[in-house]
Amino acid sequence: MHNAVFYEDMYLLIPAEYPDYDAFVEAVSEMELPAQLDLVVLYENHHLIRTSVIKGCSMAPYFLSGYHDDPVPISITDVKKLYPAEVEILSQQEYNARLREVINQVCPGCLRFKPLSNRVQSLNGHFEEMTLDGVCVFRQESRPAPRIFHDHLFSFGGFFKMFDYAGQNAQEMQDSIKERFYLRYADAVLQKESEKKVLSLTCRKKELLPPVLTVAISRYVDHISADTYHIQLSDAFDCTESVLSGLLSEENDEAFRKECKKYGVSLVIMEYDEAASDIVWKSLNPLVEHFWIFPLLQMPGKCYCLITDLSHVLKDLRYRSPLLQTYHTTVCVYDQYKRRKYQISYEMNQSPV
Numbered sequence: 001m002h003n004a005v006f007y008e009d010m011y012l013l014i015p016a017e018y019p020d021y022d023a024f025v026e027a028v029s030e031m032e033l034p035a036q037l038d039l040v041v042l043y044e045n046h047h048l049i050r051t052s053v054i055k056g057c058s059m060a061p062y063f064l065s066g067y068h069d070d071p072v073p074i075s076i077t078d079v080k081k082l083y084p085a086e087v088e089i090l091s092q093q094e095y096n097a098r099l100r101e102v103i104n105q106v107c108p109g110c111l112r113f114k115p116l117s118n119r120v121q122s123l124n125g126h127f128e129e130m131t132l133d134g135v136c137v138f139r140q141e142s143r144p145a146p147r148i149f150h151d152h153l154f155s156f157g158g159f160f161k162m163f164d165y166a167g168q169n170a171q172e173m174q175d176s177i178k179e180r181f182y183l184r185y186a187d188a189v190l191q192k193e194s195e196k197k198v199l200s201l202t203c204r205k206k207e208l209l210p211p212v213l214t215v216a217i218s219r220y221v222d223h224i225s226a227d228t229y230h231i232q233l234s235d236a237f238d239c240t241e242s243v244l245s246g247l248l249s250e251e252n253d254e255a256f257r258k259e260c261k262k263y264g265v266s267l268v269i270m271e272y273d274e275a276a277s278d279i280v281w282k283s284l285n286p287l288v289e290h291f292w293i294f295p296l297l298q299m300p301g302k303c304y305c306l307i308t309d310l311s312h313v314l315k316d317l318r319y320r321s322p323l324l325q326t327y328h329t330t331v332c333v334y335d336q337y338k339r340r341k342y343q344i345s346y347e348m349n350q351s352p353v
Helices: 021-029 092-106 149-162 170-181 210-224 241-247 250-263 274-289 310-319 321-326
Strands: 002-007 010-013 035-042 062-064 072-076 083-090 185-193 196-203 229-233 266-271 293-299 302-307 330-334 340-343 350-352
Touching (some): 002 321, 010 083, 083 092, 083 321, 170 210, 196 210, 210 293, 241 250, 241 293, 266 310, 274 293, 274 321
Parallel strands (some): 062 083, 196 229
Antiparallel strands (some): 002 010, 010 035, 185 196, 266 302
């Protein structure tokens, strides 16, 4: 094992002259900031274009040697952003051999698993999903495979690029939403307000999630249309804690699960140290900017979120675990499957909610 730090979304190897994390941080603290250091950056993906089993990919805290092993200049501007991490560095051959062992132990029972043999040598796909300690957040044990709301967002974005959305009428837009998201509305009215076209949608009363999903679609449309087109709910809707808690109530449990499966979404309650709210969300901002996470209600130390691809988000949270674990981050997941709580760490330990 090697001492490393997690800094600004990067894993950096602590040079051998520093015996541990504390010694390294103490030395940097005594330097004039920003401090310029030559450090080895540890990459999960070395972006090799290869079709063979050797891909140059791994998952933290396991990294590969033989690709980007030389130190590069790194500027440290804030010592408080250095989080401790222990990493293991292996050759590609060693990594492949250990990954093969883990796959054969952990993957049976997953619908996506194809047994490895002397005739089937490819480990492709597992590099980005399975860790050497057997953690996989992409496992599927029941059919059908869930829809992924995030994919539908980008399909809908393609609709905007292909058509003159400024000229679309209410019915055409409503039909496109129905086709891509499976959302049905009782009514749709399109009006022009100044230079912006506004589509007002009326949700049917019998479903729980359409108001929340419409809020997410609205934010996405505001972004891709450069504020020339807006989607809103005709009836007032606020993502208050009582409203969101109601969606997760025992009374609504069966309907909620069915709708999560239908629309390919999850609701998550994320909790962390109250004083670290800004730090946590600055780290998660890339997930928000790329629409993997839609924060619905943020409070000090707690946030209700709509997740558009749970496996991708959990994998990203695990990558950021040196920071998130420092601030005692937990994630309670509510979706079509069981309700579970994750302790954000490399192990991603689960317990029932």
